[in-house]
Amino acid sequence: MNLQAVKNRFGVVGNSPGLERALATAVRVAPADITVLVRGESGTGKEALPKIIHHNSARKHGKYIAVNCGAIPEGTIDSELFGHEKGSFTGAHEARKGYFEEADGGTIFLDEVGELPMATQSRLLRVLETGEYMRVGSSKVRKTDVRVVAATNLDFDKAMGAGKFREDLFYRLNQVPLLLPPLRERGEDIHLLFRKFTGDFSERHQMPPIRLGPEAVELLQRYPWPGNVRQLKNIAEQISAIETERKVDADRLLDYLPELPRRELVPLPKGDADGAGPGLNEREILYKLLFEMKTDLNDLKSLVLKMIQEGKIDAGSSEDQSLVTRVFGEREGTDIMRLPERAGGHSGWTSTVEQDEEEEGFSDSSEVEETLSLLESERELIQRALVKHGNRRKQAAAELGISERTLYRKIKEFGLK
Numbered sequence: 339m340n341l342q343a344v345k346n347r348f349g350v351v352g353n354s355p356g357l358e359r360a361l362a363t364a365v366r367v368a369p370a371d372i373t374v375l376v377r378g379e380s381g382t383g384k385e386a387l388p389k390i391i392h393h394n395s396a397r398k399h400g401k402y403i404a405v406n407c408g409a410i411p412e413g414t415i416d417s418e419l420f421g422h423e424k425g426s427f428t429g430a431h432e433a434r435k436g437y438f439e440e441a442d443g444g445t446i447f448l449d450e451v452g453e454l455p456m457a458t459q460s461r462l463l464r465v466l467e468t469g470e471y472m473r474v475g476s477s478k479v480r481k482t483d484v485r486v487v488a489a490t491n492l493d494f495d496k497a498m499g500a501g502k503f504r505e506d507l508f509y510r511l512n513q514v515p516l517l518l519p520p521l522r523e524r525g526e527d528i529h530l531l532f533r534k535f536t537g538d539f540s541e542r543h544q545m546p547p548i549r550l551g552p553e554a555v556e557l558l559q560r561y562p563w564p565g566n567v568r569q570l571k572n573i574a575e576q577i578s579a580i581e582t583e584r585k586v587d588a589d590r591l592l593d594y595l596p597e598l599p600r601r602e603l604v605p606l607p608k609g610d611a612d613g614a615g616p617g618l619n620e621r622e623i624l625y626k627l628l629f630e631m632k633t634d635l636n637d638l639k640s641l642v643l644k645m646i647q648e649g650k651i652d653a654g655s656s657e658d659q660s661l662v663t664r665v666f667g668e669r670e671g672t673d674i675m676r677l678p679e680r681a682g683g684h685s686g687w688t689s690t691v692e693q694d695e696e697e698e699g700f701s702d703s704s705e706v707e708e709t710l711s712l713l714e715s716e717r718e719l720i721q722r723a724l725v726k727h728g729n730r731r732k733q734a735a736a737e738l739g740i741s742e743r744t745l746y747r748k749i750k751e752f753g754l755k
Contacts, residue, residue: 341365347393348386351534352527356519360387367514368394373466375451375511376489378518381566387516388447388487397485400444403437408450415458417474426475438471438482445485451511452492452503463507486511521563521570528559531567535574546584548577553588556732557742561595588731589746717752720745724754 341361344350350361367374368391376384385404392402410418417427421436437446448454454462465471466486470479488511497503521528532550540547550558563569573594577586720738727733735745748754 344390344394348390350383350386351531352524353530354519354524354527356517356523357527360516360518361390363514363516364390365394367391369396371395371397371485373485373511373513374487374516375514376487376516376518378489378491379520379566380491381568382518382520383567384489384518385447385449387518388445388489391487392445392447392485395445395485397444401441402445402447403441404447404449405437406449408453412455415455416461419458420461420471420473422474423476426473430475433473436471436473438465438484439480441484442482443484445487448486448488450490451488452490452494452497456502456504459504459507463504463510466507466510521566522561525559528563528570529555531570532558532574535571536578539575539578543578545578548574548581549585550591551585551587553731554586554591557588557591557595560732588742592743592746716748717754720748720752721754724749 341358344361344365345352350357352358364374364387374388374391376387378384388404389402392398405419407415416422417430417434417436419436419438421434421439422430424430424433448462461471465482465484469481469483471482472479492503494503494508498505498508521531529550533547536548565572577591577594581590583590720734723734723737724731727737731742731745731749735742738745740748
């Protein structure tokens with residue numbers, strides 16, 4: 339069976355090298371009756387590989403049982419896997435077969451095998467090595483002929499180092515390792531999967547499918563997808579259900595993507611050595627940083643002045659005096675702390691500060707002019723970054739050190755095209 343036939347039969351979407359390598363290995367080892375360990379992050383679709391292995395093996399006419407080890411309480415996991423005898427524990431009103439007995443002659447898929455308690459790991463190791471097990475509450479040894487395929491997102495090195503997973507069991511499970519790559523490493527597959535999920539949703543609910551603009555497709559491919567395919571499906575169905583406009587642009591798509599640290603979404607900016615032309619020089623970058631610092635300082639000054647007005651800062655306290663001095667500077671801070679209290683507990687800093695500013699040649703109009711100048715400089719920086727990168731927003735955002743969401747908003751604010 340070729341890979342495309344396998345994909346069609348089991349609903350696998352994608353052509354990335356990592357995915358195709360895992361599929362090809364699964365098909366190749368399926369006829370050999372050996373244990374396979376599927377590893378990958380949560381949500382990568384690990385459950386598809388055991389089915390492919392089972393249906394391409396000599397056991398395909400036997401039972402296939404999937405067990406989520408992480409969903410079974412520790413107190414009942416042995417009973418679920420190996421069965422129990424009547425009266426072996428409270429509530430055991432009759433004997434019961436376990437999954438290993440039920441799957442005799444077939445395949446058992448142990449999902450999240452890393453969640454098994456240590457005692458159960460010992461029992462599993464015995465089954466893998468000898469095919470023998472005992473029901474809970476029984477001393478009779480039973481035999482089973484089962485192929486085991488396991489899957490986990492566990493970091494085995496850490497788990498074994500911490501004594502939470504048996505090293506001998508790991509090597510017994512890991513006869514053939516299969517690694518499914520995370521979605522962020524399958525960039526060429528992301529849009530295919532998105533179209534598959536939105537198409538399926540639209541077909542079920544009889545509505546037009548969602549289409550993405552070019553920039554939205556690019557954003558979709560660059561997003562890190564911590565929840566992998568499961569998260570992508572969730573967002574694709576959200577958009578399909580909520581959006582009335584069936585063509586979605588990047589700005590709208592951003593509303594559905596959870597916020598992440600900027601470095602995870604925006605690549606590090608490249609230097610000018612790539613021949614892209616002149617960009618932001620060191621002076622302009624420094625100016626941008628100073629502008630951000632000035633904004634933060636103004637916010638801090640406003641907060642301190644509000645505390646002075648509300649009487650929350652004591653002029654007689656050396657600690658409060660030191661705080662105001664550090665924020666406003668020695669001269670201005672000293673003048674502010676010396677202002678007499680007015681009726682109602684408010685200080686008279688407003689008129690005095692305005693008078694001092696007028697004496698030094700400052701006025702409201704100069705503050706407005708400075709603000710306008712800063713905004714114009716910010717606009718120019720954004721414009722130059724866009725021109726440098728041929729209006730490609732992701733590169734411009736990286737150059738400016740801001741997120742794409744912020745860049746989209748600034749472009750609209752400044753009326754840039």
